[in-house]
Amino acid sequence: MTKPKLATCSLTGCFGCHMSLLDIDERILELVELVDLDVSPLDDKKTFDQPVDVGFIEGGCSNEYNIRELKEFRKHCRILVSVGACAINGGIPAMRNTVGLRECLEAVYLNGTSLEGDGLIPNDEDLPLLLDRVYPSHEVVKIDYFLPGCPPSGDAIWEGLKALLTGRVPALPYLLCKYE
Template sequence: MSKVKLATVWLDGCSGCHMSFLDTDERLIALLEHADLVYSPLVDEKNFPDMVDVTLIEGSVSTNEDVEKIRKVRAHTRILIALGDCAVTGNVPAMRNTFGVEPTMHRAYIEMAQLQPQIPTTSLPKLLDKVVPVHEVVAVDLHLPGCPPPADAIFYALSELVNGRMPDVKHLTRFGK
């Protein structure tokens, strides 16, 4: 049996969900007997592969770059999992939606700046008017809420998936866990 191709993607989040994924500790080794991590901030691969079986998305969709990335990932993924509250609800990144882009940028780059206050115009992707959860942009097959989702929930979900079963994680995690 060929190994399941697994990928993880990091959008607008704190990387805590990836840390929680790593918190599965030695169970990762058992998992990787059935799966290959083909793309991730944790590995070196720069291009998203042609077809991936399972992709975990951490973070909300906050910039035009995020939109492009998530569309590409969706097109090349069989089962897409929204991992953590940012991907599922918008969570902390979406708290700026109440204020709008301009005041947020002003607060971050002018009011709070200690040196040369200026709003960056190059090298940074453009912020969307509203931060949105992943499923508002592309179809999501499984939602795994939590801030971050507990390692046990991530491990359970992945071990079910590599065995070809759709996991039910509803009682292993919740918003804010």
């Protein structure tokens, strides 16, 4: 029997949400039975060659590469889930939204005290172009579900994922969405 397919990506984040996905411990064996992994940093598959049932987005969009990748996920994933604070509201990377991009680059590369650089702002054409600010995923594409947390716990990810993969609407119990 064909299994549903899961794709995951990490845009501008810290990979902590992916670590949390792996933090489901022995249930990872159940996950392997339940789903086929498609595009993901976990298996290093980089391009879609078929539609995918569920896509997990970690991280917000801080550069043009993130925008391209997010749009590819929207095009190929039937259900798209924003996982974690960075995908949902930009998270810590969005702290740069309080200053202009130029000011931010100057603070890091020209005026920073922690970097011994060559006094230049990197400008290599191979570097992805930075956006004016960090955008949450839903400001770029339509997102079907939001899984909050920084990161969401392995239990929350497991419950949400299991519901989506078995055709149920995720309804996480209060304790899985409570943060202190």
